[in-house]
Amino acid sequence: MSKTTSDQHKSEKYRAGIIIMIILAVFTAIEFSVSQMGNWIVVLLLIALLKAYLVVRDYMHIGKLFSGEGEE
Numbered sequence: 001m002s003k004t005t006s007d008q009h010k011s012e013k014y015r016a017g018i019i020i021m022i023i024l025a026v027f028t029a030i031e032f033s034v035s036q037m038g039n040w041i042v043v044l045l046l047i048a049l050l051k052a053y054l055v056v057r058d059y060m061h062i063g064k065l066f067s068g069e070g071e072e
Helices: 003-037 041-058
Strands: none
Touching: 003 041
């Protein structure tokens, strides 16, 4: 892999991480707003599950555990 391709790949990963961080912040603000409205446990649970999915998928790299040795 050339240096330019490697730098582009890193840049794309960094950008994706920032976008996911912003999405998580928005969902947290929505969670806070919903919690102030009353007893909306189901909505809060769904938002929490969605946030957990995003964290596991994008920050914990669980998919790499199930890929082949040289794959990414």
